[in-house]
Amino acid sequence: MTLSLYFAPNTCALVPLISLYEAGAVFTPKPIDFRRRQNKSPDYLEINPLHKVPVLLIQDEVLEDEVLAENVAIALWIAQHYPSADLLPKDGEQLIRAISLMSWFAAGIHPHISRYNSPAKYCDAPDSAAAMRTIAQAMIFENYHRADSLLRGREFFFDHFTAVDAHFFWCFRRGHQLELDLTPFAACQAHFDRVLGRISVQKALAYEAAVKEEFARQANSL
Template sequence: MMLKLYYSPGACALASHIALEEAGAEFELEKIDLKQGQQKTPEYLAINPAGVTPALRTDEGVLTQNLVIMGYIAQTHPEAKLADVDSSFEFGRMQAFNGFLASSLHPLIGRALFSRPPLEGEAKDAAIEAGMMKYALVEDSLLQGPWAMGDAYTVADGYLYVFTRWARQAGLLDPARYPKLNDHLDRVQARPAVQRALAAEGIDAV
């Protein structure tokens, strides 16, 4: 089975890229330049009509959404142990964590940091505050430690890393307030698979 991941460097598709590297999967990468509007071309809209990354082409068709793609990778590469695929409850618990990141944290921090045109003044401050409340929820309640789900690394860790990476780049991940998130970021970033994904996308560790 040959897989192809459509991604944009440093964007949220990095989570699916990391999952593929962790799984030891055979895959190709195709860069979609969001700044140039490549995601809105007819060619890409034929792959993902939503016009966003990631998209994963499989032998059976195309999957979209990080949560789905990462779950698929974990299930099709069970030997990599990227999720507890034998327990419906534990798999669901991981997907609940990923769903929170996708539906609650990502939209808020994405709006704060990447709105076009950029937010300014009180609007930006309010957006950042709303986003950081979600990081605080992960720090104080959701992050099990040392990994997102507890003792075992899962695809949820690569997903959380995307967002803590953004926050650290923006100077928002205060080590005094978010010690667990900072420790988690460093722990994930040190993994060889993550370093390979960063190098392939031409982006730096933070």
Template structure:
């Protein structure tokens, strides 16, 4: 059985949603950032990076959201969460998810984790990074808005792992100082994904834990 290690209000929600959409048999293990669980020896044995999510499989542990989403889609092909039969379309899905991971999520992280990029005692640099977040996050989502949404869903007419991931990051727009009204297509996509039963179940499970 799969076991997803997650923390509430993090990118782990994307993989959680994908597991629900796939109808996977899995368990959840919550990591408390407040309790610094991610730095404790037991968790570091699972994920030495000290971050979430981590997905324990019968072949080992997977980390990094794009990899985990691809694994879920490929493990449950009947759920049709990715265009697995079309190498180019699948590469497009991977490119989109890689952009979210390497660009949009990083822009968001500058708001509360500037110490990853500069010395923790360099308060001026950290504050400058925070000040830039509303613009850098907006710019990243504007690129999605204008060039990356192929249809009602990210890749066009079919819902995929890309939609779960975009939805997860779009949940943070307001906290990052971005008005969703400036991104009407992204905002509508967020509303549409939020109405999916699998998404409702994943969010409810994380809030109830």
């Protein structure tokens, strides 16, 4: 079996990148340059017609190739195939709770981040960007407040590091990257710093930085 992860800098493809490193998986990261619209290239649209990352491509000599999109599903796949990494709770009830949390991050936080980051993609009314950002920020903060109350007094969402932590790490990191004032969210910040200290996360961020550098080099040589 061979694994490839389609990845773009700053995106939520960081989440499975961290989990694959945590799992010690052998895989090939495939960088996609959004600035050059590679996610809308015919080759990539064949892989994911919805032009999004992450995608985990699973190739097997016997079985048909599997193209797995959506962070929640990818997290489940990695956790099932690398059980010793303990990337999701083994207990059924706890696993359901983990899926609930990751679904919330993917469907309840990520879309507000996207609206803050790219308001024009969601509303083309003239001069609407500032209002869109104000509303999106209020929604992001409502969700960070909820996460902060869940993380208060805890190291991780469960009793050890899981893919749920990797997923929220990305959600909070986007807040930093978008230069939001995150001082009200002390428990989220402590969680962020704790997750940042993991070797897997350092590896993922170093890979992302190298990809950004390479994309910038390619852009400058055009």
